[in-house]
Amino acid sequence: MMSECDRMIDVDALIDGEAGEDAATIERHIRACPACRAYRDDIRRNDALLRRAARGDAPDPALEARLFGPSPGAGARPDRRRMLLGGLGVAACAAGLGLMLRPSSAPDSPDSLAATDFRTAVLGDFATHIVADRPLDIEGSDTARVVPWVSARVPFVLPGRVTPEGTRLLGGRLCWLIGRRLAAFSFEVDDARIGLYVAGADGLTGLLDEGAGPVASGRDGLQGAFWRDRGLALGLVGPVSASRLLGLAGTLRG
Amino acid sequence: MPRPDDETRPHDRVFRENLPALYRLAYTLLRQREEAEDAVQDAWLRVARAGEGQAEGAVRHPRGWMFRILRNLCIDRLRARRTHLRIVSTDIDIDTLPASATGTARADDAAEAADTLARTRAAMERMPRDLAEILTLVVIEGMSYREAASVLEIPVGTVRSRLNRARRDLRDRLDGAGRAPHDTIRPGRRP
Numbered sequence: 010m011m012s013e014c015d016r017m018i019d020v021d022a023l024i025d026g027e028a029g030e031d032a033a034t035i036e037r038h039i040r041a042c043p044a045c046r047a048y049r050d051d052i053r054r055n056d057a058l059l060r061r062a063a064r065g066d067a068p069d070p071a072l073e074a075r076l077f078g079p080s081p082g083a084g085a086r087p088d089r090r091r092m093l094l095g096g097l098g099v100a101a102c103a104a105g106l107g108l109m110l111r112p113s114s115a116p117d118s119p120d121s122l123a124a125t126d127f128r129t130a131v132l133g134d135f136a137t138h139i140v141a142d143r144p145l146d147i148e149g150s151d152t153a154r155v156v157p158w159v160s161a162r163v164p165f166v167l168p169g170r171v172t173p174e175g176t177r178l179l180g181g182r183l184c185w186l187i188g189r190r191l192a193a194f195s196f197e198v199d200d201a202r203i204g205l206y207v208a209g210a211d212g213l214t215g216l217l218d219e220g221a222g223p224v225a226s227g228r229d230g231l232q233g234a235f236w237r238d239r240g241l242a243l244g245l246v247g248p249v250s251a252s253r254l255l256g257l258a259g260t261l262r263g
Numbered sequence: 264m265p266r267p268d269d270e271t272r273p274h275d276r277v278f279r280e281n282l283p284a285l286y287r288l289a290y291t292l293l294r295q296r297e298e299a300e301d302a303v304q305d306a307w308l309r310v311a312r313a314g315e316g317q318a319e320g321a322v323r324h325p326r327g328w329m330f331r332i333l334r335n336l337c338i339d340r341l342r343a344r345r346t347h348l349r350i351v352s353t354d355i356d357i358d359t360l361p362a363s364a365t366g367t368a369r370a371d372d373a374a375e376a377a378d379t380l381a382r383t384r385a386a387m388e389r390m391p392r393d394l395a396e397i398l399t400l401v402v403i404e405g406m407s408y409r410e411a412a413s414v415l416e417i418p419v420g421t422v423r424s425r426l427n428r429a430r431r432d433l434r435d436r437l438d439g440a441g442r443a444p445h446d447t448i449r450p451g452r453r454p
Contacts, residue, residue, distance in 0.1 A: 018427045025401060025426075027408050052430045055437060056402045058383045063403045068286035072300045076307050077279055137343050146308055185301045185340070 014044040024052060127213055128235050130186040131206045131244040132228045138182070139195055139204050140231075140248070145180035155181045155194070163192045165209040165241060172196065173245065174260035176203070198257070203247030205261075210242040223258040225251035234258040274314045277325045278307060284404045285333050291399040292337040292392055302340060306333040330400075330414040341392075386436040394429035401426055 019035045022028040028035050039045045147158045152172055159181040160167045172178050176196035184191045184206075191208045223236040223245075233246035234254040245258045278285070285306065289299035309332050322328050387395050400411040401422070408426075412419045 017431075018423055021427050021430060022408075022423065025408070027423075048434075051434045055383070055430065055433050058379060058437075059387070059398060059402050059433075062380045062383045062387070063287055063399075066287050066290060067283050068300050068303065069296075072286070072303060073279070073282060076282075076304060077275065134343060137339070144309075144312075146305070183301070183305070185298050186343075190301070 014042050014048070016042070017045055017048050020045050020049050021052070024049065024056070126187045127208065127242050128226045128233060128244060129228070131191075131204075131235075131246055132226075132231050132233055134184055134186055134191075134193070134206070135204045135231060135246045136229060138184070138193075139202055145195060146182040148180035150178045152178055159183065159192045159194070163190050163207075165207075167192060167207060168238065168241065168243070168261065170261055171205055171207070173198070173203075173205070173257035176257065198247075199249060199253070201247055201249050203245060203249060203254070203257070206244040206246070208242045210237050210240050213237070213242050223255050223262075225255060227251060236262065238262060274310050274322070274325055274329070278310055278329055281326055281329060285329065287403060288330060288396070288399055289333055289337055291387070291395050292334070293340060294388055298340065299337075302333060302336050305336050309336070324410070324413065327410055327413045331416070334396075334414060382437060383433075386433055389436065390429070390432055393425065394432050397422065397425045398429045398433065 016035070016038055019028065019031065020039060023032055023035045023039075039049055147155050149155055155178060156167065156171055162183050171194055173196065176198040179195040179197055179202065181192065181194045184193050186206075186208070189208055191206050193207075194205045196203050196205070221236065223234040226233050226235060231246055231248055232251040232254055233244050234251065234257070235242070235244045236258060237243070243258075243261070245254050245261070247254065282303070286299055286303050289302040289306075290296065293299045293302060306329065310329055313332075387398070390398075396415070397411065400406045400414060401408070406414070408419050408422045412422045415422065417425075
C-alpha cells in the first residue's frame with residue numbers, strides 16, 4: 010500500500026499554484042518525503058491525463074447554434090443525434106459497457122419504456138416544478154407566442170390545440186424525462202395550476218393505446234389523465250379531480 | 264422572455280466563451296451528453312432572463328455566477344431523476360473492463376494512450392459526483408480554489424480537502440485498473 014503523509018494536501022496547493030508564501034516550505038518537504046514525492050508525480054500525471062481526456066468533451070456544435078445562432082429559428086430544433094461514437098471513442102466504449110452491465114430488465118432505451126414510466130415521470134416533474142412554483146422557460150398567456158417557442162425546441166410536431174377549454178395558459182417549458190425531450194405547458198383552472206406534457210410516443214409500450222380514451226392515474230395528491238394520439242403521448246396533470254382532468258383532456262382530443 | 268437569437272443581451276460573450284467548460288461541468292454531473300446539453304441550454308435561458316435590463320458588468324463574477332446557475336440546474340435534474348425512480352446509470356466499473364481495454368502492455372503506443380484516456384474517463388464517471396466535479400472545476404477548467412468555492416458555495420478549506428480526496432480517489436482507481444489480475448488488492452479497495 011502506498012504510504013501516506015498528512016501534508017499531501019499541501020502538495021495539491023503547490024501543484025495548483027495556491028501555496029502562496031508556503032511554496033518553498035512545501036517544496037523542501039517534498040524533497041524530504043518519498044510519499045509526497047510519489048503523490049506529486051502521480052497527480053501531475055493524472056492531471057495531465059484528465060485535461061487530455063477532457064479535450065474531446067465538447068458540446069454538439071448545434072448547441073452553440075441553438076443558443077447564439079445568427080438567425081431566428083436556425084438550428085433551434087434540438088439535434089437528436091446521440092453521437093455515442095463521437096469524441097474520443099471513449100464514450101462509445103463506456104456506453105457499450107453501460108449496456109452490457111445494465112440489468113436486462115432495466116429500461117435501457119426508449120424502445121423498452123413502459124407507459125407507466127411516462128406517467129410516473131410526468132407526475133414527478135409536475136410535483137418538482139409546477140407545484141414548487143419554479144419558473145417556466147417562457148411565460149405568458151399568448152398562445153401564439155408561447156406554443157411556437159416551445160414547438161421550435163421539441164423533436165415532434167405539437168398537436169394543433171394545447172390549451173384545454175376553460176383554462177388560462179401560464180406558459181411553457183422544456184423538460185427532459187424518460188430519456189426524451191418533452192414539451193410542457195402550464196394552465197390555470199379552478200384556482201389551481203395544471204400541466205400538459207407532450208412527448209413523442211415512439212417506443213412507449215403498455216397502457217396507452219393509440220386513439221383510446223384517456224386513462225386516469227394519480228400519486229401523492231396529484232391526478233393525471235394520460236392518452237396517446239397521433240404518435241404523441243400526452244398527460245394532463247394537476248391537483249384537481251381525475252374526472253375534471255379527463256373532461257379537460259377531452260377538449261383537447263376533439 | 265429572452266430569445267436565444269437576441270444578440271443584444273449582456274453576458275452573451277462570457278457564456279459563449281465558457282460554453283465548452285459549462286458543458287463539461289454539466290456532463291460531469293449528469294453523465295449523459297444530451298441531458299448535459301439541455302441543462303446548458305436551460306442555464307442560458309436563466310442567465311439571459313436574469314440579464315434582461317442589466318448592464319454588462321452588473322454581475323461582479325459572471326463566470327462563477329453562470330457555473331452556479333448551471334450546477335443548480337444539474338442538481339435539480341439529478342433530484343428529478345431520483346423522484347422518477349428512473350436513474351439510468353452511466354457508471355462504469357473499470358475493474359470489469361474487458362482485458363482488451365484494461366491496460367495490459369501493448370505494442371501499439373497510440374492504442375495504449377487511447378486506452379489510458381479511456382480508463383481516465385471511466386474512472387471519472389465511476390467517481391462520486393462531488394469529487395468528479397471538483398476535479399473538473401480546478402484541474403480541467405483551471406479555476407482557483409476561491410472561484411471553485413464560489414461556484415460550489417462551500418468554504419475554500421472544503422475545496423482543498425475535497426480536491427485532495429478526489430485526486431487520491433482518481434489515483435487509486437487508475438492504479439487499481441492498471442493492475443495485473445495477480446496483483447494484491449489493496450486493503451479497503453473493492454475487489
